[in-house]
Amino acid sequence: MPIATRETTDPVLDGWHPIAASGELSMGEQRRTRLLGEALDIEIDLLGNASVARATAPAEPLPTHDRYGYLWTCLGEPSIPLFEIPEVDEPGRRVLHAGTIGVHVSAPRAVENFLDMAHFPYVHTDILGVEPFTEVAEYDVHIDSINELWATDCVFWQPIAATTSTEGQMTDYEYRVPHPYCVILYKTSPIDDRKDVIALFCQPVDEERIEAHMFLCLLDASNSTAMIRDFQLTIFGQDKPILENQYPKRLPLDPRAETPIRADKVAISYRRWLSDQGVTYAVIPA
Amino acid sequence: MKLYDFVLSANCYKVRLLLGFLGVSYDSEVIDFHPGKEHKGEAFRLINPLGHIPVLDDDGYVLRDAHAILVYLASRYDPGRSWYPVTDPERLGSVAQWMAFADATASTASATRLHVNLGYDFDVDERRAAAHELFRVADEHLWFGERTGNDWFVPGPLPTLADVAVFPDVVLAEEGGIDLMDYPSLVRWTGRVKQIPGFSVMPGVFPFERA
Numbered sequence: 413m414p415i416a417t418r419e420t421t422d423p424v425l426d427g428w429h430p431i432a433a434s435g436e437l438s439m440g441e442q443r444r445t446r447l448l449g450e451a452l453d454i455e456i457d458l459l460g461n462a463s464v465a466r467a468t469a470p471a472e473p474l475p476t477h478d479r480y481g482y483l484w485t486c487l488g489e490p491s492i493p494l495f496e497i498p499e500v501d502e503p504g505r506r507v508l509h510a511g512t513i514g515v516h517v518s519a520p521r522a523v524e525n526f527l528d529m530a531h532f533p534y535v536h537t538d539i540l541g542v543e544p545f546t547e548v549a550e551y552d553v554h555i556d557s558i559n560e561l562w563a564t565d566c567v568f569w570q571p572i573a574a575t576t577s578t579e580g581q582m583t584d585y586e587y588r589v590p591h592p593y594c595v596i597l598y599k600t601s602p603i604d605d606r607k608d609v610i611a612l613f614c615q616p617v618d619e620e621r622i623e624a625h626m627f628l629c630l631l632d633a634s635n636s637t638a639m640i641r642d643f644q645l646t647i648f649g650q651d652k653p654i655l656e657n658q659y660p661k662r663l664p665l666d667p668r669a670e671t672p673i674r675a676d677k678v679a680i681s682y683r684r685w686l687s688d689q690g691v692t693y694a695v696i697p698a
Numbered sequence: 699m700k701l702y703d704f705v706l707s708a709n710c711y712k713v714r715l716l717l718g719f720l721g722v723s724y725d726s727e728v729i730d731f732h733p734g735k736e737h738k739g740e741a742f743r744l745i746n747p748l749g750h751i752p753v754l755d756d757d758g759y760v761l762r763d764a765h766a767i768l769v770y771l772a773s774r775y776d777p778g779r780s781w782y783p784v785t786d787p788e789r790l791g792s793v794a795q796w797m798a799f800a801d802a803t804a805s806t807a808s809a810t811r812l813h814v815n816l817g818y819d820f821d822v823d824e825r826r827a828a829a830h831e832l833f834r835v836a837d838e839h840l841w842f843g844e845r846t847g848n849d850w851f852v853p854g855p856l857p858t859l860a861d862v863a864v865f866p867d868v869v870l871a872e873e874g875g876i877d878l879m880d881y882p883s884l885v886r887w888t889g890r891v892k893q894i895p896g897f898s899v900m901p902g903v904f905p906f907e908r909a
Contacts, residue, residue, distance in 0.1 A: 436733055511733045514814050516875070623817075638730035645732070646705050649901025652815075652873065 425488035495590035510626035510644035518694040519593035519614035520663035545569035563678040604631040704731035708866035796860030803867035810874030840883035
C-alpha cells in the first residue's frame with residue numbers, strides 16, 4: 413500500500429528520499445521511477461532543471477532537491493530537512509556516485525547490513541576482512557543532539573580497506589544514521605589523516621525493494637573513477653545475495669524478534685531508534 | 699594479456715572463469731559499465747565498435763564476444779584439447795549447441811538480472827518465462843546425464859566450454875528473480891562446476907560448500 417494513503421505519522425512520509433543519480437539524468441529525459449509504493453515521473457528540461465511529479469492524472473508536482481549528486485523528493489510535507497554532509501565541501505575530496513543497484517530487500521535491512529562489521533571476513537573475504545580476524549571489538553553507540561544515531565570507536569582488521577590501500581590495516585570506523593533509510597560510514601583513509609566517507613542512500617521503492625544509491629566522498633586522487641566504482645560495486649555485489657535472502661524482508665522492530673549478540677549492538681539501537689520515531693514503513697512494528 | 703572487464707558482468711565472468719581453469723594470468727582493464735556506460739563511449743568503440751564487453755587483447759590480437767574469446771583461449775591455451783574438443787566432431791557440435799543455448803540465456807535470464815539490478819528496460823515477465831523454459835530443458839538434459847554417469851553438459855569425462863558458457867547465467871539467475879528450486883539437476887551441476895580446479899567467484903557467486 414502506498415504510504416501516502418495511510419493514516420500515519422510515520423516520519424518517512426515527510427522525509428526526503430533519493431530517486432535518481434543527478435549525473436545520470438540527461439537534458440530532455442523523461443524517466444519513471446517508484447518511491448514508497450507510488451509511481452513518479454522525473455523530467456529534465458532543456459536547461460537541465462529537474463521536475464518530479466506523481467504519475468497520476470492529473471500529474472501532481474512534488475518538491476525536489478538536488479544534493480550530494482542525487483535528486484531527492486518528498487511525498488508528504490517536506491518538514492524534515494535533509495541531513496548535512498559537510499565533508500563534500502572540503503578541499504581534496506572526491507565526491508562520486510558509485511552506482512545504483514536494485515535490491516529485493518527492505519531499506520532498513522540494507523541499512524542494518526551496512527552497519528554490521530561481523531560479516532566482513534565471511535562475505536568480503538580478503539577485502540574488508542579475513543579469518544581469523546573475526547572479532548568485533550566493543551564500541552559505543554549514542555544518539556546525538558539532532559537525533560542522529562552513531563556507532564563510534566569501531567575497529568576492524570582489513571586486508572584492503574580502500575582503493576588507496578597498499579597493505580592491510582586496522583581500520584577505525586564511525587557509523588552515522590541521519591535518516592531512517594540512509595547510512596554514512598567514516599573510515600580511516602590509508603593515505604590521509606581525515607576519513608573516507610561512504611554512504612548508502614536507499615530509495616524505498618516499496619516495503620520490500622530498494623534502489624541502493626552508493627555515495628562516496630573519498631581521499632583518493634590517484635585511482636580512476638572506474639577503479640573506485642569497481643571496488644564499491646564488488647563489495648555491494650557480495651552483499652546483495654545476503655540481503656535478498658533475509659526473511660522476513662521487512663525489518664522486525666520487536667526486540668524479541670531476532671536474537672542479539674554483541675556485534676549487533678548498533679543494530680539493536682537502530683531498531684529502537686526507528687521504533688521511537690514512529691517508523692512503520694518497511695518494518696514490522698514492535 | 700588484457701581483458702576489458704566489468705566485475706558484475708556475467709559475460710566477462712565467463713572469460714575470467716576459463717582463464718582461471720586454464721591457469722592463464724591476465725590483467726583486467728576495468729570498464730565503467732555501470733553507472734558510467736563507458737562501453738558505449740567513443741574511446742571504447744575504437745576497441746569494440748559494437749560497444750560490448752568483454753574484449754580480449756592477447757599481445758595485440760584483439761577479440762570481442764565472450765564465446766569467441768572462450769573458443770580462442772581454449773584453442774590456444776589448452777594443450778589437452780578437452781575444453782574445446784576439436785578432434786571429436788560430435789562432442790564439438792554439442793559444445794557449439796550449448797554455447798548457442800547460452801546466447802539464449804543471455805537474452806533472457808541475464809536480461810532479467812540487468813532489469814532488476816541496473817534498471818534496464820525489458821519486459822521482465824516475458825524474459826523470465828523464456829528463461830524458465832530454457833532452464834527446464836537444461837535441467838532435464840542434465841538429469842538424464844546424471845542417470846548415465848555424465849557430470850557435464852557435453853557427455854565425457856571432462857567439462858567443456860559448454861559448461862563455462864552456461865554457468866554464469868544459471869548461477870546468477872536468482873538475482874533476476876528466477877528461482878532455481880525447480881531445477882535440482884542444474885543446481886547440482888553448478889556445485890560440480892564450482893569444484894573444477896581453478897574455479898573463481900564473482901560478487902553474487904559463492905564458493906562450493908559441501909552440504
